[in-house]
Amino acid sequence: MKTVITHLSKATGLFLASALIFSACSLGDVSSELNNNELTPEEIEAASQIMGEALSDDNDGVFSSLNDALATVSSDGYSAGNTAFKSDDDDDDDYSGRGNERNFSYEYDPATGTHTLSFERSVVKPNFEKNLSALLTYIFTDVDDQFIVFPRANKDSIENIEFTANRTGDKTSNFRSSEFSRADTFAITGVSNASSILTLDGKHTGNGSINGVRGNGDTFERSYVNEINLLDVQINKDTVAYYGSLEQGVTGTLTYEMSLYKNNNGDESTKTVSGTIEMDGDGTALLRFENLTKVFKVNLKSGIVTDDEDEMEAIVSEVDTIERTVLLSNDILVVVTGRTEVEGDEGIETLEEVAAALAAGTTVYADVEGYISPQDNSRFIADEIEFEYQDDDEGEDSDEDDDDNEEDDDDDDDDSEN
Secondary structure, eight states, rough: HHHHHHHTTTOOOOOOOOOOOOBOOOOOOOTTTTOOSSHHHHHHHHHHHHHHHHHHHHTTHHHHHHHHHEEEEETTEEEHHHHTOOTTTTTOOTTTTTTOOOOEEEEETTTEEEEEEEEEEEEEEEEEEEEEEEEEEEEEEOOOOOOSSTTTTTGOOOOOOEEEEEEEEEEEEEEEEEEEEEEEEEEEOOOEEEEEEEEEEEEEEEEEEEEEEOTTEEEEEEEEEEEEEEEEEEEEHHHHHHHGGGGEEEEEEEEEEEEEEEEETTTTEEEEEEEEEEEEESSEEEEEEEEEEOEEEETTTTTTEEGGGGEEEEEEEETTTTTEEEETTSSOOOEEEEEEEEEETTSSSSHHHHHHHHHTTTEEEEEEEEEETTTTTEEEEEEEEEEHHHHHHHHHHHHHHHHHHHHHHHHHHHHOOO
């Protein structure tokens, strides 16, 4: 396997990219709980955002390449939906851009078994826009290590995939903006139905720049070079088939190292950041920095990075279903975007149902994760929002009261025995 990775690495390269791009920050003020004497809170925040993008599907990171690596390809086009888990008629992914390729070109080299694709992807949404150019190579082989010339027609015979991806692009959203160049090299085995587990070996390298706004209103800008190594990564096919999401079927550990560069009036400084990324198959990863106790959570689909300080719970005062906002009892206005995950108890699973519940006099709580809008400190951009009935909390109190009463009864029994 290692020889395959070494061979594939020769086919990949990095493109130099730099830009000063403004974005909203998904983390709160991370100044507390830091015990790393080498990194400032600003550097931790910049590194977290860079790593979130380097991993996520929507931002053309590791999981975008992994989805592409498991896609079906042919001379007449690129088929969204990966070989191992999805059919060719799956709905296109609006934010990844798969299924909306343009300027597509393809060629096959029978001497090396290499399928080479190039294309562009553009996604334009109210809160999200990106442009991407990609060059991908595939070598498909069967259980006997024979080249597969027509992978779409013979996808059930694919056992191994050697894959490289070179991507350049830029992205702007409510969460952040960036400009980047990235390269991925994967060796994947166990693709056929003979195995329920895929194993993955590989490396990700990237460079680019980012300019953002922190939760406290301060701005920062950094350029970077990073490298991520995949260690003992596995993909459970049954889990992916059940959830319909590759991110929820991947487990394993990644290690990373990043160099952050800052230019202050011609005086350039450099910091090195390293750590681990742990994936346990729930669609997120735990991002850890060396010598730092604080742990960050990365959404592998969106690239959003959050910490414990980005969560609040309060009673819902008002809901505006037109503007898609929720006013909390603490006077915080929560903005629900097209990327917000909305959940709730039965009957209050949507903003419309919450509004109806409030109109009926029902008390509803909201548990929100997200970040303060850098343009307006009174608005909180929700990554996730969950609605709960008041009775849920009262029930918990009742349970606690019952436990207290039982303890009192036990004490009385003990006293009577004495």
